[in-house]
Amino acid sequence: MKILKDKVAKLSFVALLITITAAMFYAPTASAHGEKSQAAFMRMRTIHWFDLNWSKEEVVVNDTMTISGKFFVFGGWPETVDKPDISFLNIGIPGPVFIRAGSWIGGQLVPRSVQLELGETYEFKVLLKARRPGDWHVHTMMNVKGGGPIIGPGKWVTVTGSMSSFTNPITTLTGQTIDLETYNLGNTYFWHAAWYGIGLLWLAYWCRKPLFVPRLIAVEAGKGDALITGTDKKVALGFGVGVIAIVAMSMASTNESFPITTPLQAGLLRGIKSIDMPVPTVAVKIEDATYRVPGRAMQMTMTITNNGDSAIRLGEFNTAGVRFMDAAVAQDETGYPDDLLAEEGLTVSDNSPIAPGQSRTIQVTASDAAWEVYRLADLIYDPDSRFAGLLFFYDQSGNRQMVTIDAPLIPSFI
Amino acid sequence: MSASQSAVRSRAEAVKVSRTFDWLILFTLFFVVLGGYHVHFMLTGGDWDFWTDWKDRRLWVTVLPIVGITFPAAVQAVLWWRYRLPFGAVVAVLGLLLGEWINRYLNFWGWTYFPVNFVFPSNFMPGAIVLDVILMLTGSMTTTAVVGGLAYGLLFYPGNWPVIAPLHVPVEYNGMMMTLADLQGYHYVRTGTPEYIRMVEKGTLRTFGKDVAPVSAFFSGFVSIIIYFLWHFFGKWFGSTAFVEAA
Ligand SMILES: [Cu+2]
Numbered sequence: 118m119k120i121l122k123d124k125v126a127k128l129s130f131v132a133l134l135i136t137i138t139a140a141m142f143y144a145p146t147a148s149a150h151g152e153k154s155q156a157a158f159m160r161m162r163t164i165h166w167f168d169l170n171w172s173k174e175e176v177v178v179n180d181t182m183t184i185s186g187k188f189f190v191f192g193g194w195p196e197t198v199d200k201p202d203i204s205f206l207n208i209g210i211p212g213p214v215f216i217r218a219g220s221w222i223g224g225q226l227v228p229r230s231v232q233l234e235l236g237e238t239y240e241f242k243v244l245l246k247a248r249r250p251g252d253w254h255v256h257t258m259m260n261v262k263g264g265g266p267i268i269g270p271g272k273w274v275t276v277t278g279s280m281s282s283f284t285n286p287i288t289t290l291t292g293q294t295i296d297l298e299t300y301n302l303g304n305t306y307f308w309h310a311a312w313y314g315i316g317l318l319w320l321a322y323w324c325r326k327p328l329f330v331p332r333l334i335a336v337e338a339g340k341g342d343a344l345i346t347g348t349d350k351k352v353a354l355g356f357g358v359g360v361i362a363i364v365a366m367s368m369a370s371t372n373e374s375f376p377i378t379t380p381l382q383a384g385l386l387r388g389i390k391s392i393d394m395p396v397p398t399v400a401v402k403i404e405d406a407t408y409r410v411p412g413r414a415m416q417m418t419m420t421i422t423n424n425g426d427s428a429i430r431l432g433e434f435n436t437a438g439v440r441f442m443d444a445a446v447a448q449d450e451t452g453y454p455d456d457l458l459a460e461e462g463l464t465v466s467d468n469s470p471i472a473p474g475q476s477r478t479i480q481v482t483a484s485d486a487a488w489e490v491y492r493l494a495d496l497i498y499d500p501d502s503r504f505a506g507l508l509f510f511y512d513q514s515g516n517r518q519m520v521t522i523d524a525p526l527i528p529s530f531i
Numbered sequence: 532m533s534a535s536q537s538a539v540r541s542r543a544e545a546v547k548v549s550r551t552f553d554w555l556i557l558f559t560l561f562f563v564v565l566g567g568y569h570v571h572f573m574l575t576g577g578d579w580d581f582w583t584d585w586k587d588r589r590l591w592v593t594v595l596p597i598v599g600i601t602f603p604a605a606v607q608a609v610l611w612w613r614y615r616l617p618f619g620a621v622v623a624v625l626g627l628l629l630g631e632w633i634n635r636y637l638n639f640w641g642w643t644y645f646p647v648n649f650v651f652p653s654n655f656m657p658g659a660i661v662l663d664v665i666l667m668l669t670g671s672m673t674t675t676a677v678v679g680g681l682a683y684g685l686l687f688y689p690g691n692w693p694v695i696a697p698l699h700v701p702v703e704y705n706g707m708m709m710t711l712a713d714l715q716g717y718h719y720v721r722t723g724t725p726e727y728i729r730m731v732e733k734g735t736l737r738t739f740g741k742d743v744a745p746v747s748a749f750f751s752g753f754v755s756i757i758i759y760f761l762w763h764f765f766g767k768w769f770g771s772t773a774f775v776e777a778a
Contacts, residue, residue, distance in 0.1 A: 128559050205725040212643040216718040219705055226705045228717040230727040249644055260725030280644075287714065290701045297715060301697045302648045308694050312656035313628060316621045319660055323618050327546075328553035332614040342670075344615040350668060353617070357664035360657050361686075368689040371696045378699035381587045381731045382709045 155268055157496040158195060160437035162505045162523070164259050165189040166269040167435055170451045171255065176247040178278030181218060184208070184257060185242040187392065188269070191505060192236035193523045199263025201233040203385060208243050209256030209268050214276065215245035216285060223390035230262070230385050237391035238519075247276040248283045270438035272454040291377050308367070315363075319356055394519065398425030399510050403524035404478065406504065408497055410530050414484030415504070419522075421477055427512040428470035434463055434483050436506030437493055441483040443468060446511055459485035470513070497528035557622075560606075565626030568602040569634070572627060578724060580631070580653050581639070583698050584716030586691070587731035588744040591653075593751045596684040597758055599655050600662075602627070603683075604759045607666055607675070608766025617667035619766075624659040628652060648698075649715040657690040658683035672763055680759040684752025688744050 169186035176182050190201060206220050206227050220227050220243045233239070245255070253276065257269030285297040335344055404418040423429055432447030433440055440453060441462035449458055466480035488494045496504055505523040572580065575598035579585045607619030631652035639650040662679040669675065698712040709717070716729070 128563070203727045205727055207722060207725055208720055209722055210720055212722075213645060213719040215720065217720050218718070226707050228704075228707065228709065228713070228726070230725070258722065260727070262725075262727045266722065266725070285718065287702055287704075287711065289711065290703055290708070293700075295711075297648075297711065297718065298646055300648055300711065301694070302646075304697060305648060305651050305694050309628070309632070309651065309654060312654050312690075313625065316625050316656045316660065319621050319663065320618050320625065323616060324553075324557070327549060328616065329556050329614055330549045330552055332616065336613060336615055341615045345617075345667060345670075353664045353667045356660055357668075360660045360664075364657050364686055364689050367693045371693040375696045375700060377701065378696055379701040379708070379710055380699070381584060382707075382713050383729060383731050385727075 155266075156499065157437065157493045158499050158501070158503070159198065159264075159267060160491075161493070161496065162191050162193060162195050162503070163198060163261070163264070164201075164267050164269065165191060165435065165507055165521075166257050166438055167507060167519075168451075169257065169270060169453065171272045171274065173274065174272075174452070175275045175277065176245075178247050178250060178276060178280060178283050181244055181246045182215075182274065183242055183244050184255065185240075186257070187238055187240050188257075188259070189238045189507065189519075189521070190233050190235050191523075192521065193503075193505060194235050195501070198265075199261060200235065201259070201261045201264070203230050203262040204233050205230045205260040206241060206243070207258040207260050207266070208245065209258040209266075209271060210245075210253055214249040214251060214253050215247055215255075217243065218246045219244035223392070225386065225389055227386060227389070229383065231389045232385060232387045233389065234391065238394050239389065239391050246285075247278070249280045250276045250278055252276075270454060270457050272452075315356075315360070322352060397510075397518045397520050399423055399429060399518055399520055401508060401520050401522055403522055405527070406524050407527045407529045408488075408494060408504075410494065410497075410528060412484060413486060413488045413494070414482050415488070415526070417481045417483075417522075417524075419479060419481060421471055421479065421510075423471045423473055423475055425512075425518075426473050427514070427516070428472045429510040429512050429518070430468050430470050431463070431465055431479075431481065431508060432511045432517075433509040434481065434506055435509065436483075436504065437491065439485070439487045439491060439493065441485060447509065456490060457487060459483070459487060462487075496526060502526050502528075561622060561626050564602060564606055564623050565630045568623055568627045569630035571601065572598065572631075576653075578729075581635075581650055582716060582721075582724070583649050583651075583695070583712040585729060585731055586653070586695055586698075586712065588688075589732055589747050590730050592688045592744055592747040593754075595653055596655075596658065596687045596748075596751045597754045599627075599653075599687075600658075600680060600683050600755045600758050601762045603655075603659055603662055604676075604762035605766030605769075607662065608672075608763045611666055611670075612767060617663045619666075620659040620662040621656070624655045627655065645719055646715075649719055651694070653687075654691050654694070655687070657686040661686060672760075676756050676759040676763065680756035681749075681752035683759075684750075684755045685748050687751065688748050 166186060166188045171184050173182040194200060206222055208217060222231060222239050222241045253274055254271040255274045256271035259267045261267060283298060286294055287297050288294045332344055335341060400422040402420045404420060406415065406417040408415050430446045431443065433442045439457050440449065441459045442449065443463040443465060444461045446468065462483055462485040464482040471477050496502060502525060503523065504526045508520045508522055510518045576595050579591050579594055585591060602623040603620035606623045610616040610619040635647065635650045635652060639645045640647050661682045662675060665679040666675040699710045701708055701710055702714060704714060
């Protein structure tokens with residue numbers, strides 16, 4: 118007796134634990150905050166985000182902001198990552214703190230996955246509508262099938278106001294305007310409660326009678342069939358017929374209320390327009406590149422040849438979203454995130470203008486704490502220790518040219 | 532069974548003790564099944580059940596009844612053959628739905644703020660009641676598997692339609708047509724569930740045109756029959772009356 122009670126109590130406790138674990142086990146991924154833990158080569162050699170602009174730093178609930186810019190799909194895409202044949206322009210925020218009211222690549226709305234071409238540059242824009250107050254790190258993000266999420270630069274944005282005032286009005290093709298935030302909620306609760314109630318009624322009908330011990334005795338004595346009475350059969354028949362009738366009737370009335378429905382829409386979007394980037398008139402050859410671990414600096418020796426018709430200077434080196442700039446040539450005016458901006462992080466041995474037709478070998482040093490903070494230095498521990506990035510050259514009248522570089526990197530520990 | 536002779540003194544007392552056991556066992560059964568079924572269902576049904584923009588006419592209709600008939604079949608086997616109790620399928624589904632609602636409400640809405648109208652679970656109750664009724668009326672595993680399994684597959688889509696249909700109303704959004712469910716998936720950002728892993732409207736049933744849901748439901752029903760047999764046997768083999776006999 119006591120043993121049994123203990124046993125049942127113990128089992129109940131175990132069962133409760135299982136339940137709680139099971140129920141608490143799963144929550145959808147809410148954060149995209151893993152930018153620093155993503156392998157450095159993934160960030161340097163896949164998608165290069167540039168010309169980024171977060172339109173606001175503070176938004177009130179229900180107001181919108183945009184993140185716009187360009188991304189270059191690196192031509193030397195690593196072998197270990199699947200090509201971006203099926204990619205999805207996402208946004209790295211901790212759950213739906215904003216709703217994605219729109220997203221475009223090359224002017225095309227991209228609610229679905231797209232095909233991207235290596236070596237191409239695309240223009241993108243994401244329109245966000247603020248939903249939940251708080252300070253949120255808003256990252257650009259591209260999901261690549263077989264490659265995982267590729268997280269771009271993030272900037273802190275403050276949402277103010279109250280979530281309870283958030284609305285999401287949508288006008289359907291059948292002419293109604295609904296609030297998608299709460300639409301269909303009452304209907305969902307009603308049907309789930311109704312069916313749960315019917316299930317409980319069925320259970321309750323049987324629980325009025327003695328359950329386990331006496332029935333086991335009867336079944337073991339071969340009198341199991343006597344346990345089901347004529348009334349039981351009638352009640353069961355009633356439940357069976359009733360269930361089918363409710364399903365049929367609710368389906369018919371639903372079809373009457375919603376005569377126009379369409380299947381879910383899916384499928385890859387191809388032929389996304391890229392930007393026609395002018396062929397650069399600057400040629401860059403990396404002679405060697407080293408990373409000095411103690412100085413947190415990367416040193417490159419490069420030969421620059423100017424094949425254009427105006428003199429140029431090197432203004433910026435951009436890799437993994439970190440911008441190393443020579444303030445004498447170019448400055449950021451977009452409010453780029455501080456931790457990713459090294460305003461004077463680029464030192465060039467001779468940054469006087471390179472005249473048309475001229476060629477010059479220079480030493481370029483990109484140094485900033487960001488190498489460590491963003492763990493880009495971990496690159497030297499990669500199996501294929503290469504770095505990549507974008508160089509931006511400027512002429513006197515401010516015209517900009519973009520050149521991609523991709524070369525081996527040798528660490529230096531002294 | 533010696534409980535009625537040794538541990539209690541009168542018949543009235545025996546009845547009272549027996550009743551206490553009933554509630555204890557039912558409570559334990561409910562939560563054990565809830566835990567097991569819920570974990571199983573998350574691993575097999577997963578995203579198809581989490582998000583409205585996965586609840587399509589093909590794969591959702593096909594996959595969920597197949598992975599959902601498992602525990603009901605096993606619990607039925609235990610409760611029917613040993614106790615002649617015909618509520619195995621219903622008790623399993625009551626457990627699953629309770630677990631799912633707790634999870635969706637606390638984690639998806641309470642913790643991550645996905646609206647409930649985007650993340651509510653699928654309803655299995657009509658199929659479960661019909662399974663129990665058929666087993667009780669026929670007392671036959673084969674009939675329950677064949678008729679009940681098929682019904683379980685067939686009742687799934689219409690049983691959920693009243694909740695799903697409003698979300699399949701089309702909208703024009705920035706020059707593209709989509710359903711409200713697609714729009715929910717687009718608006719309420721999921722960083723861990725990019726659009727391309729969504730498995731909807733894929734399959735080889737193209738020749739059936741727009742009547743694809745009934746065809747998927749039939750197919751699902753046929754597979755559910757086989758799964759029913761399998762899990763009914765699991766229930767028979769592994770189910771035990773150990774608690775009760777321990778007395
Ligand atoms: Cu972040």
